[in-house]
Amino acid sequence: MGVELEPVFSLVSRRCGSALSKQQRERIGHLADSLRRGRSVAEFVEHLEAHGQLELLELMATASVHKTDLFRDEAQLEALEEHVLEPLARTGRPLQVWSAGCATGEEVATLLLLLARVGAHPASRVLGTDLSTSALAKAKHLTFSNEAMRRVPAALVAKHFSQHDGRMVLSPRLAAQARFQQHNLVETPYPFSDAGTVFDVVVCRNVLIYFTVDAAERTVGLLAERLAPQGTLVLSAAEPILKPRADLETVRFGGTFFYARRDRVREPEPEPLPPPRPSAPVAAPVAPTRPTPQPSPPARASTTPEEEGDQLFSLVLDWSAAGQPDVETEAGLRKALYLSPQLAAARYCLGLLLEQRGLRADATTEYRRALSLLDQGQARATPFFLNTGRLTTACRLALARVSR
Ligand SMILES: C[S@@+](CC[C@H](N)C(=O)[O-])C[C@H]1O[C@@H](n2cnc3c(N)ncnc32)[C@H](O)[C@@H]1O
Numbered sequence: 115m116g117v118e119l120e121p122v123f124s125l126v127s128r129r130c131g132s133a134l135s136k137q138q139r140e141r142i143g144h145l146a147d148s149l150r151r152g153r154s155v156a157e158f159v160e161h162l163e164a165h166g167q168l169e170l171l172e173l174m175a176t177a178s179v180h181k182t183d184l185f186r187d188e189a190q191l192e193a194l195e196e197h198v199l200e201p202l203a204r205t206g207r208p209l210q211v212w213s214a215g216c217a218t219g220e221e222v223a224t225l226l227l228l229l230a231r232v233g234a235h236p237a238s239r240v241l242g243t244d245l246s247t248s249a250l251a252k253a254k255h256l257t258f259s260n261e262a263m264r265r266v267p268a269a270l271v272a273k274h275f276s277q278h279d280g281r282m283v284l285s286p287r288l289a290a291q292a293r294f295q296q297h298n299l300v301e302t303p304y305p306f307s308d309a310g311t312v313f314d315v316v317v318c319r320n321v322l323i324y325f326t327v328d329a330a331e332r333t334v335g336l337l338a339e340r341l342a343p344q345g346t347l348v349l350s351a352a353e354p355i356l357k358p359r360a361d362l363e364t365v366r367f368g369g370t371f372f373y374a375r376r377d378r379v380r381e382p383e384p385e386p387l388p389p390p391r392p393s394a395p396v397a398a399p400v401a402p403t404r405p406t407p408q409p410s411p412p413a414r415a416s417t418t419p420e421e422e423g424d425q426l427f428s429l430v431l432d433w434s435a436a437g438q439p440d441v442e443t444e445a446g447l448r449k450a451l452y453l454s455p456q457l458a459a460a461r462y463c464l465g466l467l468l469e470q471r472g473l474r475a476d477a478t479t480e481y482r483r484a485l486s487l488l489d490q491g492q493a494r495a496t497p498f499f500l501n502t503g504r505l506t507t508a509c510r511l512a513l514a515r516v517s518r
Contacts, residue, residue: 121159122146122173130174130245131300131329135514138177145176174298175246179324180217184224184258185265187319187504190351191228193370194315198346200232202314208237209314210307214299214337215321216242219253219292220262225317226288227270236291239308243297250294256284299333304340312342319350323511327470331357338362338375347373351500352508354431356467357440366432369498420494423454428498430463440467458484458493459500462509474516481516485509 119142126142127134134142149169150158162170185191202209209229213221222242229238244250263271263282275282297305299321307313316337322330330353337347338361347362349355355362355373362373430446447464451457465480487493488506495501500508 118155119143119146121155122162125159125162126170126173126177127326129170129300130177130298131325131333132174132177133324133326133329133515134177136517137514141176142173145173149173171245171247175248178246178249180246180249182217182220182320183262183265184220184227185267186221186224187350188265190348190370191224193367194346194348194372195228195232197365197367198315198372199228199234203229203232203234206235208235208239208309210238210309210311210342211240211315212305212307212313212317212340213240213242214297214316214318216244216253216294217246217249219256219294220258221317221319222253222292222294223256223258223284223288224266226284226291227266227274229291230274230288231270238291240292241305241307241313242292242294243305244294245296245298247296250296254294256289256292257281258284299336300329302336304336306340312340313345314342315346315348316341317348319348320352322349322353323508324515327472331470334359335361338373341375343375345375347375349373352462352504352511354463354466356443356463357470358438364432371431420454420456423450423452423457423460424494424496426450426453427457427460427463427496430460431499440471443467454494456487456492456494457496458487458502458509459496459505461487462500462505462512465509465512469512469516478513478516481509481512485513 119139123134123139123142126132132138146158149172153161162173199209211225211229213225216222219242222240225240229240242250242253244253257278259281263275266275271282274285274288276285277283293308295305299318318333318337322333325333334347334349334355338359341347346365351370354371355364361376363376365372365374426446427450430443430450433443433446444464444467447460447467450460451464454460461480461484465477465484468474468480469477484493485506488502488509493502493505499505
């Protein structure tokens with residue numbers, strides 16, 4: 115696509131956070147040409163900035179990828195259910211969950227099903243937001259194709275869905291617990307829950323993978339601000355946080371990891387409170403029970419350097435959001451790769467870290483190396499990270515992102 119459209123690409127990228135790949139630029143370029151109506155590029159950009167909100171939204175939406183399914187990444191969802199949602203449900207209070215970048219609603223339906231399965235309070239709510247109004251228009255129906263339903267456990271299908279015109283319709287009881295709202299993650303303010311509170315769980319999966327490094331970093335911070343104290347942020351396994359953050363820490367459950375909002379600065383022991391008055395204002399959201407992190411598996415005597423590499427890589431994933439300087443994360447990844455050169459997942463993470471440091475050429479090299487191992491069937495499988503199929507997709511997306 116011609117360089118003359120660069121100001122349009124730059125505006126769209128800034129407004130939706132996306133690091134536009136070649137294909138996305140092509141799509142935006144075609145649409146921009148049809149929307150320009152004889153205006154020069156400079157005039158068109160000026161128009162978009164001054165009064166072209168709808169056209170800009172259309173341009174941003176054309177760059178978006180809405181690929182989604184119910185029960186996408188079952189291993190992560192299993193851990194979310196067992197270690198986060200179940201303990202929260204046991205508090206007996208209504209839970210507030212946000213699916214940020216919910217596309218056509220499959221993730222919202224999945225979260226509603228999980229909340230039902232753990233016996234969450236019936237007044238619990240799931241908010242679904244997305245940039246794209248056309249995706250949200252579909253999401254609101256909570257009605258899905260058989261293809262999107264293929265991973266939903268049969269017992270949940272039987273209990274919560276009915277068939278209509280060849281599509282599967284979520285029960286009105288569960289659908290009533292969902293709300294949808296248009297929201298651009300690049301813009302503030304961020305939404306609150308239906309109850310006017312922050313959220314127990316924020317799920318933002320497969321969205322940041324399309325973002326520029328700066329937009330992703332800022333978004334993670336803003337999402338963390340919408341978490342209840344010690345609430346849980348769920349990113350996809352392809353979007354690990356590799357630079358230390360003051361606001362979040364990694365919580366690891368076997369092969370999956372979430373991010374928990376760090377405790378606010380510990381206050382001195384409070385004076386005993388007077389007994390509550392009946393007219394006391396409604397309390398701020400109650401802190402959910404903090405999921406108990408599982409300790410990393412104890413180091414055992416390795417028999418091969420590859421196994422040592424696996425163990426080190428697994429540890430590095432724990433360090434990254436635990437405040438460890440990213441030079442140490444990088445050193446850890448490089449050592450893991452020295453021990454186990456076919457650890458494509460560690461190469462992918464090294465690429466992410468280098469990309470986050472602005473070293474695009476070096477990041478590209480690592481993504482290419484990881485992809486070449488995967489394409490040649492030589493990648494070492496890592497049970498605690500993405501499977502090879504999903505890692506391949508993540509590497510391709512990363513390459514598209516950095517090869518602008
Ligand atoms: C690949 S889908 C992910 C859907 C779902 N979270 C999942 O993992 O299955 C990415 C979604 O992010 C949305 N998106 C992209 N940029 C966004 C932004 N700046 N604000 C809000 N949503 C955005 C897209 O419209 C798209 O629906």
